[in-house]
Amino acid sequence: MAPAEAALSGLLSSARASDHATAVTRERVVRWSEFKRCTARLARFIAASQAQRWVLACADPLVFAAALFAAWHAGKTAVIPPGFQAGTLRSLALADDAVLDDETAASAPDSPFEFQPLDAARAQVELYTSGSSGRPQRVVKQLRQLEAEVETLECMWGRMMANAAIVSTVPHHHIYGLLFHLLWPLAYGRAFDTEAVGMPDALCERVQALRDTVIVASPARLARFPELGTLTALRPSPRLIFCSGGPLPATAVRSYVDALGMAPVEVYGSTETGGLAWRQQPTPDSAWTPLPGVRVARATDGALLVSSPHLTQGVEARVEDEVQLLDDGRFVLRGRLDRVVKIEEKRVSLPEIEGRLRAHPWVRDAAVIALRSRRHELAAAIVLSEDGAHQMTIRGKRAMGRALRESLSAFYDPVLLPRRWRFPAELPRNERGKVAQYLLRALFAKDNHGPVAT
Numbered sequence: 135m136a137p138a139e140a141a142l143s144g145l146l147s148s149a150r151a152s153d154h155a156t157a158v159t160r161e162r163v164v165r166w167s168e169f170k171r172c173t174a175r176l177a178r179f180i181a182a183s184q185a186q187r188w189v190l191a192c193a194d195p196l197v198f199a200a201a202l203f204a205a206w207h208a209g210k211t212a213v214i215p216p217g218f219q220a221g222t223l224r225s226l227a228l229a230d231d232a233v234l235d236d237e238t239a240a241s242a243p244d245s246p247f248e249f250q251p252l253d254a255a256r257a258q259v260e261l262y263t264s265g266s267s268g269r270p271q272r273v274v275k276q277l278r279q280l281e282a283e284v285e286t287l288e289c290m291w292g293r294m295m296a297n298a299a300i301v302s303t304v305p306h307h308h309i310y311g312l313l314f315h316l317l318w319p320l321a322y323g324r325a326f327d328t329e330a331v332g333m334p335d336a337l338c339e340r341v342q343a344l345r346d347t348v349i350v351a352s353p354a355r356l357a358r359f360p361e362l363g364t365l366t367a368l369r370p371s372p373r374l375i376f377c378s379g380g381p382l383p384a385t386a387v388r389s390y391v392d393a394l395g396m397a398p399v400e401v402y403g404s405t406e407t408g409g410l411a412w413r414q415q416p417t418p419d420s421a422w423t424p425l426p427g428v429r430v431a432r433a434t435d436g437a438l439l440v441s442s443p444h445l446t447q448g449v450e451a452r453v454e455d456e457v458q459l460l461d462d463g464r465f466v467l468r469g470r471l472d473r474v475v476k477i478e479e480k481r482v483s484l485p486e487i488e489g490r491l492r493a494h495p496w497v498r499d500a501a502v503i504a505l506r507s508r509r510h511e512l513a514a515a516i517v518l519s520e521d522g523a524h525q526m527t528i529r530g531k532r533a534m535g536r537a538l539r540e541s542l543s544a545f546y547d548p549v550l551l552p553r554r555w556r557f558p559a560e561l562p563r564n565e566r567g568k569v570a571q572y573l574l575r576a577l578f579a580k581d582n583h584g585p586v587a588t
Contacts (some may be wrong), residue, residue: 142281142321143257146173146203146249155325157196158299158344163325169200174247176204176239181247185232187260189213191223195306195328197239199316206257206277207249214307216262216270226262254278261309263405273405275309282443283313283408284321286425290412291374291399292322295348298373300326301340302350309405310378314350334364347372353380354563356398357499360389374399378409379568383492383499385519391416402467407451408444411465421464432459437471456483475504477512482550487512487542494541496522496534501561501569502552505578513554513578514538517561531557554578 152167180188188205190212192198205212215226223233257277262270300319304311319326331337341347349372356377359365375398387397402422403409411422424430431439438457441450456468469485484502491500499517518526526534535555542551562573
């Protein structure tokens with residue numbers, strides 16, 4: 135497909151064939167003419183309103199995509215909330231704003247609309263960060279930035295994807311899901327699946343039904359699938375598996391290589407910066423390669439500095455990740471600078487401790503936080519591997535905590551070792567797959583004393 139046709143700003147005014155497959159549901163294929171007609175009636179509906187900001191609360195990915203383009207073509211600002219809960223929507227919508235949900239969208243009457251190419255510098259969308267460690271923060275993106283990122287993704291992986299359908303476990307109101315599940319396939323004429331496939335059996339069912347697929351998923355989902363025996367059911371194998379939102383454990387990477395002959399493509403970035411780098415290596419400790427057009431540097435305190443076509447022009451962004459730059463242009467992440475804590479005058483990186491715990495054969499996933507009770511101390515929540523669960527039945531929880539603490543003692547002073555331990559079945563995560571810090575703290579709220587394991 136020619137780049138001019140692929141541009142999102144000219145998507146609705148392009149001459150795409152009316153019978154082109156745009157999306158797939160469980161029952162049917164949605165053609166381009168239907169998507170364009172839906173976008174037209176929503177654009178007319180939105181344009182007739184006095185509201186300038188439209189909060190898009192459409193759970194159906196197809197309706198959501200149509201509503202997003204409709205808001206842009208109606209000259210309004212699209213607001214994508216961090217979730218569709220009533221309280222979240224009330225907190226975002228100002229007095230003069232409008233909220234568009236699936237029910238409201240379905241009631242909009244059929245009406246023609248003349249689509250003209252959008253001004254990619256004027257059309258914009260408001261998104262929100264995950265809020266995993268606090269209140270979600272507002273981020274404004276120009277269509278120009280989204281367009282640049284989509285073109286970068288196509289340059290990197292478009293040939294490998296061919297005409298595969300996009301199956302996603304990631305919510306479309308997350309920047310990762312928005313780009314990979316909706317905007318990228320729309321721009322380059324691939325069909326996206328509208329089914330919610332959060333559970334492993336649902337993912338396998340869609341992959342088997344569609345046959346030629348690309349999977350878009352979070353690390354939390356991908357790390358869980360191998361233990362559930364899901365990988366052998368992913369037949370035929372997807373062309374690519376994308377992963378973004380956090381590190382993918384080494385054990386999970388090896389499982390995908392063994393079962394499917396390929397590792398997932400991990401993409402590093404954020405809501406604020408867009409995509410920055412990628413890797414597809416046998417271990418998650420491998421270096422990251424910047425995406426085309428992305429330039430990286432290191433601040434005096436070790437933070438990553440980036441400039442990119444996915445950012446505001448001329449702006450260098452600071453990312454609170456400590457970075458080591460390599461001579462070949464790649465870089466290695468050393469952990470979050472804003473997750474470096476001081477315990478009795480000793481500094482320690484919580485992501486570094488989590489990484490060492492994940493490397494233990496008993497551990498599938500780990501999260502470490504600093505707590506204040508009688509003193510500042512660390513606490514660890516551990517999701518056990520199959521071997522770890524077996525050891526738990528033999529040793530008990532307290533002994534497991536002591537054994538894991540001992541495994542860390544070769545690297546850290548005793549004061550820096552976690553004193554409290556929890557062994558949940560899963561880490562508490564929000565719908566974007568990020569560990570929710572306030573829920574993590576709640577795991578330790580019942581006890582304030584000693585090296586507890588429950």
